[in-house]
Amino acid sequence: MRFTKAQATGNDFVMVSDPEATLDLSASTVAWLCDRHFGIGADGLIRAVPAHKLPDGVAALTAAGLTSTDQSPLWFMDYRNGDGSDAEMCGNGVRAFAHFLLDEELLELNDSESIPVLTRAGLRTVRRVTSGYAVGMGVWSFIDPQMAAESASDSLVRARGLTDPRPALSISMGNPHTVVALPDEAALQKLDLHHAPTVDPTPPQGTNVEFVVPADPLVTENHGRVRMRVHERGVGETLSCGTGTCAAAAAVRVWAGADAVNTWTVAVPGGEVTVRFIARTDGAEDVELAGPAELVYSGDISLPRCPAQLASHA
């Protein structure tokens, strides 16, 4: 199988194209491919497949008023976490995906155009910008709007390195996030994210957990700034999580009452991204995420035929 290794602020992916939708990648195969000792090594795997070639793809496209044909395919981003589980969205992955589609000449882009990408969370659009790619991430929302309105928190998070459980706010970016504020950089560095934080109440579908430290001052020249570390659902600690940076900026804005500030820089161990909030007429807010994406190398790998090779990844 031909693959390309990609990274976006250090969140890394195995990218594969599957124009005929013939690749059958089981959860254990994906986990093996993403294993840093026994496979290629990555936080996740992304398969590019034309939406109309997916089982039930045509019906789903028709229902959503979208089209995809052999001449003009709408590419579906089949995102899989490193443990083989599906995820709805990946903000760093979708930038890497757009870069991969262009590099593989799976689509062409005029300067004025943006790239539509179908994800499990719906349609997203990607355009080229100076820092790399900017993604229209859709609307953010509270996972528990009532709790968020009452106390700006909905759960308690415990993690190694934290002395006490801390209140957290859960936000959906298509996929689930739970954001925890820490007082300072020392507290952020002290966290041991080799072990998954626990969230109480436990979200039924699991959650990505972001730990954030607001800059001091939080806002300079109408621009907010936070630092973040993340423990990703289905992966572990990663150097960055794009959807997580959007959730982190949204939560800090709520806590700080800084919702007049629309542009945020989120610094993660793997670099920096920019998150922008754009008011809609219905009162909701769209989010745009901008940052780099790179293709690192390409190669070929034989998929294991022997189930024993995959046993430890099942």
Ligand SMILES: N[C@@H](CCC[C@H](N)C(=O)O)C(=O)O
């Ligand atoms: N790294 C991603 C998010 C990937 C999915 C996540 N682990 C989940 O299970 O929701 C990003 O950049 O957004």
